[in-house]
Amino acid sequence: MRNTRSMTVAAAGAVLALGLTACGGGQTEAGGGGDGGSNEPLQMWARAATAPQSQALVDAWNEAHDRPVELTVVPTDNYLQKVGVAAGSNELPCLMASDVVYMPNFLQQNLFQDITDRVESLEFADVLAPGHINLATQDGAVYGVPHNVSVSVISQNDVLLEQAGIDPGARLESLEQLAENAAAVSALGDDITGLYYTGNNAGSISFTHFPAIWASGGQALNEDGTESLLDSPEAVGVFDAFNRMDAEGISSESVRDESGATRNDVFATGNVGYMIGSSVIGAVPESDTLVIGVQGIPGVDGGRSAFVGGDAIGISASCDDPDGAWEFLAWTLSEEAQVDVFAQQGWLTVRADLAGNEYAAEDPRIVTLNELVGEGDTPKALNYGQTFNDPNGPALTAFRDALFGDDAAAALETHNGAITASLGG
Amino acid sequence: MASSTVAAARVGPASRGPARRARREATSGLLFALPAILFVVILFVVPLVLAAWMSLNDWPLIGSPAFNAPDNYVAISENQLFLSSIWFTIKYTAIVTVIFLVISLALALLVQSTRPGIGFFRTAFLLPAAVGLASSALLFYALYNNEYGPLGDMLRGLGLVEGNADFLSSSEAAFRSTVAMVTWRFAGFYMIIMLTGLQAIPVEVYEASRMDGASWWQTLRSITLPLLKPTILLVLVLSVTGSLLAFEPFYILTQGGPSNSTVTMVIAMFREAFTLFDLGSAAAIAMVLLVALVGINVAQLYLLRDKDPK
Numbered sequence: 039m040r041n042t043r044s045m046t047v048a049a050a051g052a053v054l055a056l057g058l059t060a061c062g063g064g065q066t067e068a069g070g071g072g073d074g075g076s077n078e079p080l081q082m083w084a085r086a087a088t089a090p091q092s093q094a095l096v097d098a099w100n101e102a103h104d105r106p107v108e109l110t111v112v113p114t115d116n117y118l119q120k121v122g123v124a125a126g127s128n129e130l131p132c133l134m135a136s137d138v139v140y141m142p143n144f145l146q147q148n149l150f151q152d153i154t155d156r157v158e159s160l161e162f163a164d165v166l167a168p169g170h171i172n173l174a175t176q177d178g179a180v181y182g183v184p185h186n187v188s189v190s191v192i193s194q195n196d197v198l199l200e201q202a203g204i205d206p207g208a209r210l211e212s213l214e215q216l217a218e219n220a221a222a223v224s225a226l227g228d229d230i231t232g233l234y235y236t237g238n239n240a241g242s243i244s245f246t247h248f249p250a251i252w253a254s255g256g257q258a259l260n261e262d263g264t265e266s267l268l269d270s271p272e273a274v275g276v277f278d279a280f281n282r283m284d285a286e287g288i289s290s291e292s293v294r295d296e297s298g299a300t301r302n303d304v305f306a307t308g309n310v311g312y313m314i315g316s317s318v319i320g321a322v323p324e325s326d327t328l329v330i331g332v333q334g335i336p337g338v339d340g341g342r343s344a345f346v347g348g349d350a351i352g353i354s355a356s357c358d359d360p361d362g363a364w365e366f367l368a369w370t371l372s373e374e375a376q377v378d379v380f381a382q383q384g385w386l387t388v389r390a391d392l393a394g395n396e397y398a399a400e401d402p403r404i405v406t407l408n409e410l411v412g413e414g415d416t417p418k419a420l421n422y423g424q425t426f427n428d429p430n431g432p433a434l435t436a437f438r439d440a441l442f443g444d445d446a447a448a449a450l451e452t453h454n455g456a457i458t459a460s461l462g463g
Numbered sequence: 464m465a466s467s468t469v470a471a472a473r474v475g476p477a478s479r480g481p482a483r484r485a486r487r488e489a490t491s492g493l494l495f496a497l498p499a500i501l502f503v504v505i506l507f508v509v510p511l512v513l514a515a516w517m518s519l520n521d522w523p524l525i526g527s528p529a530f531n532a533p534d535n536y537v538a539i540s541e542n543q544l545f546l547s548s549i550w551f552t553i554k555y556t557a558i559v560t561v562i563f564l565v566i567s568l569a570l571a572l573l574v575q576s577t578r579p580g581i582g583f584f585r586t587a588f589l590l591p592a593a594v595g596l597a598s599s600a601l602l603f604y605a606l607y608n609n610e611y612g613p614l615g616d617m618l619r620g621l622g623l624v625e626g627n628a629d630f631l632s633s634s635e636a637a638f639r640s641t642v643a644m645v646t647w648r649f650a651g652f653y654m655i656i657m658l659t660g661l662q663a664i665p666v667e668v669y670e671a672s673r674m675d676g677a678s679w680w681q682t683l684r685s686i687t688l689p690l691l692k693p694t695i696l697l698v699l700v701l702s703v704t705g706s707l708l709a710f711e712p713f714y715i716l717t718q719g720g721p722s723n724s725t726v727t728m729v730i731a732m733f734r735e736a737f738t739l740f741d742l743g744s745a746a747a748i749a750m751v752l753l754v755a756l757v758g759i760n761v762a763q764l765y766l767l768r769d770k771d772p773k
Contacts, residue, residue, distance in 0.1 A: 118524055119524060143525065144525070147526055234610070239718070292608055294632050295632055299601060299715075303611050304610045307610070309610070310610075424738055427738065428734065429738075434720070435722060
């Protein structure tokens with residue numbers, strides 16, 4: 039009898055403890071957006087994919103300033119969900135970074151505060167990555183600034199190029215020249231691949247092939263991002279050039295299956311002449327058989343461009359201390375942060391005027407990448423993510439048919455309407 | 464009469480005693496079960512109700528929801544990607560379930576004995592089950608890359624293919640490659656389940672069959688398989704449920720391609736939620752999947768129930 043009673047009490051205690059734990063958890067979680075008060079840390083969210091850059095900035099800021107910034111790294115694939123939930127309960131952090139292509143979605147939902155005057159007051163406002171500023175602008179008002187940038191480039195193995203009789207330092211003048219050079223590299227041996235890129239991921243293909251369209255003088259999307267222009271002569275010319283490289287065996291057959299997961303590993307083998315994607319400097323180790331060079335992505339007949347990706351950052355609508363938040367944001371754009379934190383670690387600066395900084399000057403490849411940030415573009419469309427990051431949507435089908443099918447022009451013409459429909463046009 | 468009154472007077476308190484004890488025990492039992500009930504309610508019932516409510520709303524990932532029933536359910540009938548994924552998922556489920564049953568039973572029979580060194584093989588067969596499903600898919604993705612992975616070279620070396628091996632480029636190859644990866648990952652796990660079933664069969668039954676002169680095949684057909692029925696049923700339910708909810712292998716290896724030929728029902732649902740940001744439609748698909756899964760499992764249990772009452 040006593041046993042039964044004591045066990046009952048123990049069970050009740052367990053339930054009570056459970057309830058208290060749950061309540062305690064709720065209290066701890068509540069008030070995530072509260073950044074009021076000058077001594078409270080400023081809350082900041084960033085996605086995992088670019089967390090090292092965010093962390094480096096936060097660490098450098100916290101070392102030199104009284105008001106700390108607390109960074110929460112959110113898994114990249116969960117970022118939008120987390121923002122959506124927090125926005126619903128008005129608990130967004132004061133500082134919120136975002137993949138730049140999703141900025142129009144956030145602006146449409148009024149998740150950021152207008153910082154037009156603050157941005158314009160910066161001496162270097164006109165040299166901030168133009169693509170990022172464009173995507174962070176709505177109806178003439180600016181809601182965000184660039185936080186970090188990445189550019190699409192052609193990485194090349196200088197060792198293989200020299201073996202094929204190609205001057206690695208010579209700038210690629212056209213896609214035609216890329217095809218010729220890649221064919222020469224490919225002829226070096228059965229194991230050698232002339233050209234490699236991600237051919238089974240629409241987001242990656244737009245990252246690598248849109249710049250060729252821009253360099254050719256065309257556009258992939260119309261100005262407000264509601265209409266696909268992929269059936270335009272410039273776009274067709276680009277996809278046709280890559281289609282011929284596939285048909286002639288200049289680009290690897292594995293390109294068709296590459297979703298991006300093993301792209302750098304393939305280049306790291308040292309058996310690839312050219313690879314289009316984000317820069318691999320620092321990500322792929324160099325050796326006697328692999329010396330990495332970088333090139334801008336050329337158009338069909340000339341020019342060069344780049345897709346400027348990365349993250350933009352703004353002050354959320356939930357933030358009740360925008361002055362404190364701006365103080366941090368303005369500092370992240372300063373020469374001190376851009377050169378001493380970013381450039382020192384080999385990362386790109388978000389300001390074109392710092393392209394030739396002391397650290398970049400030691401490596402001409404970094405100078406090229408920094409220059410491309412200023413020359414490149416970032417497409418702006420409300421439905422960009424759900425159109426070009428959709429593995430089961432019309433864009434991937436269109437791209438793959440155009441790149442690996444019989445007729446690039448016919449494929450793009452066939453699927454262009456579906457892409458426009460997905461863009462909301 | 465007097466004696467009966469006395470008896471009734473005696474029965475009264477005596478009968479109230481057990482009743483009170485029973486009530487007390489019931490209360491104790493409820494209290495003991497309460498933590499589990501709370502967990503089930505918080506982690507299962509509440510999310511289920513929320514998902515059901517979500518399926519009745521236009522629920523964007525960012526923005527305010529608005530009631531729109533039954534639009535999300537009507538939209539399912541017009542969602543060509545989801546509709547085509549139903550047949551593909553059923554085909555995949557049927558094929559891998561048969562493969563799982565045959566291979567796991569064969570492996571279990573192989574390692575059933577207690578010969579020296581058999582533990583090595585049991586461990587080796589089970590080891591892939593210790594690797595995460597997504598990690599396994601990523602591992603095979605690298606193995607299947609002709610530029611980087613060794614499988615293509617091995618097949619060429621054995622003279623099985625000429626030129627580049629086709630692992631993921633065509634619909635058929637992508638399906639075969641994914642089934643191969645999933646079999647590698649799960650065969651050992653189901654083998655262990657089969658092994659526990661096999662070891663539960665009394666040795667005396669086998670001895671009796673040997674005394675009767677039964678062949679290996681007759682023993683398997685008339686003794687092992689009938690007595691293994693509950694275990695086979697468990698494997699069947701686990702495999703069918705898991706395969707109908709297949710996501711990671713296809714999402715990582717094929718991303719539903721080429722040309723959407725390997726899109727499973729969960730990939731179609733995931734796309735609605737996290738690519739198209741339409742949580743309401745995704746929740747509606749989830750509810751349909753839930754009802755279908757419950758129905759399929761009830762049907763399986765009914766069809767394979769023990770028809771010989773003991």
